[in-house]
Amino acid sequence: MTRFTKGHGTENDFVLVPDPDGTIELTPAQVQRLADRRAGIGGDGVIRVMPTRHATEDLVRAQAGEAEWFMDYRNADGSVAEMCGNGTRVFASYLVREGLARGERFDIATRAGVKHVRIVPEGFAVDLGPWRYGDEQGARRDGFDIMVRPRHGKPVPALTLDLGNPHAVVMLPEAIELENLDLTAPPEVQPEQPHGINVEFVRAVGPSHIAMRVHERGVGETRSCGTGAAAAALATRFWSGEEDLKPWRVDVPGGTLTVTPLPGNRVELAGPAELVADGEFAL
Template sequence: MTAIDFAKGHGTGNDFIIVPDPADRLELGAAQVAALCDRHRGIGADGLLRVAPSEQGEAKWFMDYRNADGSIAEMCGNGVRVFARYLLEQGMADGDRIPVDTRAGVKTVSVTRDGLSVDMGPAEFGPESQTTVEGATWTGRAVSMGNPHLVCRLEDEERLDALDLHRQPRYDTVLFPEGINVEFVVGTAPRVRMRVHERGVGETLSCGTGACAVGAVALRHAGTPTGTCEVAVPGGTLTVTVTDRTVHLAGPAVIVAEGTARL
């Protein structure tokens, strides 16, 4: 039996296990990640962040992100902010700007008065597509934030509250061959509210890349494609700022525990 050190952190309730691996020697299989993320038989988390050395010159550390089911994901907006918080608290990074290598490229996290903000890169808008939950079908906008999203507007808050998002909503597997994160949103910019089903996880209290996708779509729908939009999620509030070149995601990121786990 192997023992590993870990920390636990979250950003607006989107929680992660952080595993330091500065020598890049730890091989975690999908089943091991899923066991660690199990909320009843493991530590419990929406995903796992392995801290590995980066091969990029501008970033010292690579965020090896896995979903709760052990599958690999390209990017995680809350995860990269929690990852940077861990680096700062462990003395593995310093200053007010921390570059982090991810599968979606190097993301720069900035220390702010209220938490951590990350430059997520531009939102890439795709075509309209449909999703189905419990027999009801909605049309949404495909958005890539380094990972795939489908943003669907609902008529009212009661409909949003009534959604059962425990199971993956149906989607176009041809358009989204790697799976999809589906966001349901009500309200208009500069403040909207959303719920999300994350691929490989289920419904989560928050999704950083999803909030970015929702904020970008909400601002477009309001006729102001740039600006700031507050996105209320079940776990709190995230602030999304869209410019001509990029999208910034800001919010809290905290480390809540450290310990040793057995594989």
């Protein structure tokens, strides 16, 4: 039997599997079973909690001097992912509860580099690290660099950003209501992205305040996406023409997140994280 903990961040939910000895090998089929909402535990992703020194990937193991614990993240379809914004807060909450992280600030190793975490009143704030536009030259010339077609809709322009994982952000035209989008299938993206891409659909609510829905690669629509919220806020800031460091409120179906641009093209994500269940599961 394998131990697990179930947690969520703004209802973006995960199954955490502790692996203190670095001996558990999660296959895609096992991840799919764990994430299955009818035959398994259920979640948008699966996170193996393991010492960074035991990581098999050189890029991750090199982070061991800075971050003791590695967030080995898998999408619900079993595919390996670089990291997950909401998942980092749930991972941080688990480390704190288990006494594996000490103090108000600590670091987490991911495939997208070390993430710096601090405890805040609403839960945890995570420095997601450096980000960049997918095609900054094209974006500044045209305002977008890719086209996205929602299911049963027409193609609309989008802006791509890389936050350790890839995102395409769409500011919806007035004729399309956010709540009416059909996200039961992946939006069509042109040019096609060989490794997939997360797609965020955004509606402006007020100054530095947006609402968002997201279709995540390898998962489908989720109640929240942390890096997606950051990408959506950064894209909207870009389109506003005021690229300052004011915090942004991002409303997602599962709650509210705060995105704060940082100097040096970094960005911080803050929000709640809850651990809701513990148990054992037969892999």
